[in-house]
Amino acid sequence: MRTEERIEKWIERYEENGYLNGSILIAANGNILLNKGFGMANWEHAVPNKPTTKFRIGSLTKAFTAMGIFQLHEEGRLNVDDCVGKYLPDFPNGDKMTIYHCLTSTTGIPNYTSFPDFWSKTMRLPMTLNQLIDSFKHLELNFEPGSKFEYSSSGYALLTAILEKVSAMSFAAYIQSKICLPLGMNNTGCDNGVDIIPDLASGYAFWEKPIHAAYADLSFPLGAYGIYSTTEDLFLWDQALKSTQLLSEELMGKMFTPNFSSYASGWVVSDILGRKCMHHFGDISGFCSNFFRFVDEEVTIIFLSNMNFTPVTHLMREMAKVIFDEEVTLPLPIQPIDFTDTELIVGKYMTEDDESKILKITSKNGEIYLTVAKTYGILYKFKLLPVSHDASKTTFLTEMVNEQLSFYYSSSGEVESVEYKDFHDNRYIAYKD
Structure with a gap:
């Protein structure tokens, strides 16, 4: 059975059961094998998801921030081994941690999204980038910078501030002009929660039926998790990462090399199904996503969902098994019977x-x-x-x-x-x- 047929069969069963929500793109050797939307972009108005639907991509944003920082390094406007204090002079311990530590989540700064009141309160309130940085700058470090890995959006808030200072542009304007426009990614940008974005999906949770996800103010996610995009635009991004269109091969290599653990700069590099994969998960207020890049096999899987419980990572692993012709178990078909007990x-x-x-x-x-x-x-x-x-x-x-x-x-x-x-x-x- 051809790869496309195997994918179609897998998709068909999951779709019949109503188990897919969002948009999925699968490509091999630069050719798109599947590009389809599932479920609803907006339940209130019965608008279905399409390949052109825009989703908030959460922490997939970090890879864009990393690219921006490495571009500024290539232009000689900063060095990734510079201390944070060179650009943010009043940041405590700024002389101990480098830009590279921020890129690779090895600063030791506590992750602000893990603070006890973040989910219940802070994420719903507007904040400037400086106010966000002030919320964690005086906290004790969890470890000596550069000594180990601990995933943290706090370092990416600092990178956003450094990128804005060095480039003299807002984060949104930088990403637009230096990454999106050159690649023709016309459906990607930074979501500020105020501007109306055509074709942007709404984010949902579930309680007996789809419900609105908890509100998140979008004034401060920025370079940590503030971008929206489409599967088609992210495929353009994927293709550009195989070239020197945005960055030299040498710096691209450094960006994709893990520092501690398997975390590189905005990407995780690890084995999935025994194959080298560059990947990253993202979630934000009703949206979840993942991006698999099997570099040696030239296989890309992108899944953006606007139903926050969707197990995107697991489903993508199953899709990868289908592509690589490994054994996969399909769900039972939903054919309800009577049950009265x-x-x-x-x-x-x-x-x-x-x-x-x-x-x-x-x-x-x-x-x-x-x-x-x-x-x-x-x-x-x-x-x-x-x-x-x-x-x-x-x-x-x-x-x-x-x-x-x-x-x-x-x-x-x-x-x-x-x-x-x-x-x-x-x-x-x-x-x-």
Whole structure:
């Protein structure tokens, strides 16, 4: 079976089940094999996602910021080994940390998005870049700069300030004129949350149905996670990264070389399915995304989603298996059957290996729901659809995302245990509390 046919078959099953939300582009050897939108860009107005839909790309932004800094290095306007203090003289410990430490998340500065009140409060409030930097500049370093890796958006806030100071341009204007325009990336830019951006998707969470994601003020993400783009524009970006159009080969090599761990400058370089892959995950207020670049095989997978629980990384690994003709398991088709013993299975279930993984099964208006925590411990509530039933077991699939619950019965007809398979293919055994 040809690669395109294998991809089509995989996509078809996931799409039939309603398990894909966003836009996906797959390319091999410079040729696009799949370029398609799934689900809704805007549920309120029933606008579907398309290949031209714009998404907030979260931390995929960091690669653009890194490119800007390396371009300024190539022009001799800064050096990546310069101390931060040379450009931000009042920054504490600025003489200890370099621009390169910021690029590779090795500064030791605590990550401001991990502060206790960030998700509940700070991310919703407007801030200038200077105010953002002030929020972490006096904190104690987590480690000596350059001694180890710890992922941090704080370093990328500093890089944004340095880029703006050295270039005498705003971050948005720099990215536009020095990266997007030369590459013809006309659907990419920095989202300030004020300007109306045509074809920009809305970001969603889920509780029985799509709901609005928590609001995030966009005055300060900037070079850490503030860019929007399309899969098609990011493919132009991918192709440019194989050339010297934006940067010399030597500096491109340095930019793609990990410092500590597997983190390079705005890219992670690691093995996926036994192949070298440059990749990065991004998420911001209802959006999540990932970008895989299998450089030796010349395979690129880009998945931008506006449904925040979408397991983009797992799904992309599955897509990569399909492309490389490795074994992949398709989800069961959703073909609901009648099931009336709802009271039998309703209750709270605790998993045996992970006490924090609690499954809450409830019923409402004749429907059955699963409430479970996902990324960052956020709770989601999905409808359960019964697909098979006999005296020993009932199996349900979840709506919207590929999860499966099998309730096993004792000889007396009570629920003995539940096998829960989550959307990362992790399996848990749970018992009624």
